[in-house]
Amino acid sequence: MWTTCGRALLFCALSVTHTFNFAQTDQTLKIGVSGPFSGGSAPMGDSMRNGIRLAVEEINSVGGINGRKIELIERDDAAKPDVGAKIADELTQKKVVATIGIVNTGVGLASIDAYQKAKIPLLVAVSTGTMLTRKYAPPAAPENYIFRISPTLDLEAKVVVADLKRKGISRAAILADATAFGQDGLKAFHTQARTAGIAVAFEERFEIGDQDMSGQIKRARASGAQALVVWGIGPELAAIARNKEALGWKVPLLGSWTLSMRSFIDLSGKAGQGALMPQTFIQDFGSASKNSFLLAYERIFKTDMIPSPMSAAQGYDGMHLLCLAIIQANSTDGSKIKDALENLKSRYQGVITSYNKPFSGEDHDAITHNMLLMGVVASGRVDYAYTEDEKRGALLRMKAR
Known part of the structure; x- marks a missing residue:
């Protein structure tokens, strides 16, 4: 079994085979973490941070990188773009080696300019906002x-629309929150629906904190929609599910990956049962790397109830990939770490997939369509929606080229 110890031994082996261009000091390697650790997005931020912390513990347990321990500089952006921008400025001025995090698209859009200007790599662990990695992609x-x-949101929307087609649905309604995440999700869904020949019979926005959307549900039902698609964060999505059930509208509920959040499952109760969403990671025992991760998470954080399993898994894998890049770069220079990420020589068996050259100079998104699974809320947890997805979940879903 590829255990936590095995992962640590890998980093130990890598460390001793390089002579690093690091100053021979006792200083730590400082890596920034930006995420929402308070407010409605906190379940995602806390889960992501726990995944990052778990990876760092594994690396530091064998001495870190060339004897230098990793120190996480954690900052709570509270899902507020202005706060996220200030954090980005602070972390780049502190000259962190790199930053990992970013849960909310609006925060990401407000943060990326600072990292790009400072030439410090930012690894987005949770946000699906498509423009984050494309704004500075060549030739821009x-x-x-x-x-x-x-x-990306584009991939999510593609999977959701494919599931609508699978169900024979030709007319769908969509409700999206009033954030950048909701706006981009709405746009991506329209694009994919148009390509697939699915009519958007109704669309409307809602505000963060809204708890009664009966009016929107009534109007969506009156449109003749055969399914309801939602794009937002857990608490508001739970309110939609409850309103939908109270009005007796029995059509499928599908949406963004955030339907997998513990806050949605707990707050929606039986009204959330059957909700469908794209996932990179479903919390069940399977591969050796997934088993190791889940057991270590429970051991360290004293719970097997991960508020957002997908966020935790992506934070964990992202942190390990970042460290592999620092090792390969043989430096803490941002441009060299960037080059290493674009040309990673080491294949890494993560908990989501096996990463073999996940990035290139032209492509900074590690996840491709074939890696996504369809999840469903069932019995108070997220399970595989389809038997074939469960079978695929046990296989190596390598990046499509």
């Missing part, structure tokens, strides 16, 4: 310092 800029280990 000669170098791009923004990377991502989460799926």
Whole structure:
């Protein structure tokens, strides 16, 4: 079994085979972490941070990188773009080696300019906002310092629309929150629905904190929609599910990956049963690396109830990939770490997939369509929606080229 110890031994072996261009000091390697650790997005931020912390514990347990321990500089952006921008400025001024995090698209859009200007790599672990990795992609800029280990909104929308087609649905309604995440999700869904020949019979926005959306549900039902698609964060999505059930509208509920959040499952109760969403990671025992991760998470954080399993897994894998890049770069220089990420020589068996050259100079998104599975809320947890997805979940879902 590829255990936590096995992962640590890998980093130990890598460390001793390089002579690093690091100053021979006792200073730590400082890596920034930006995420929402308070507010409605905290379940994602806390889970992501726990995944990152778990990876760092594994690496530091064998002496870190060339004898230098990793120190996480954690900052709570509270899902607020202005706060995220200030954190990005602070972390780049502190000259962190790199930063990992970013849960909310609005925060990401407000943060990326600072990292790009400072030539410090930012690895987006949770946000699916498509523009985050594309704004500085060639030819827009000669170098791009923004990377991502989460799926894009485009991929999510493609999977959701494919499931609608699978169910024979030709008319769908969509409700999206009033954030950048909701706006981009709405746009991506329209694009994919149009390509697939699915009519958007109704669309409307809602605000963060809204708890009664009966009016929107009534109007969506009146449109003749055969399914309801939602794009937002857990608490508001739970309110939609409860309103939908109270009105007796029995059509499928599908949406963004955030339907897998513990806050949605707990707050929606039986009204959330059957909700469908794209996933990179479903919390069940399977591969040796997944088993090791889940057991270590429970051991360290004293719970097997991960508020957002997908966020935790992506934070964990992202941190390990970042460290592999630092090792390969033989330096803490941002441009060299960027180059290493774009040309990773080591294949890494993560908990989501086996990463073999996950990035290139032209492509800074590690996740491709074939890696996504369809999850369903069932019996108070997220399970595989289909038997074939469960079978695929046990296989190596390598990046599509």
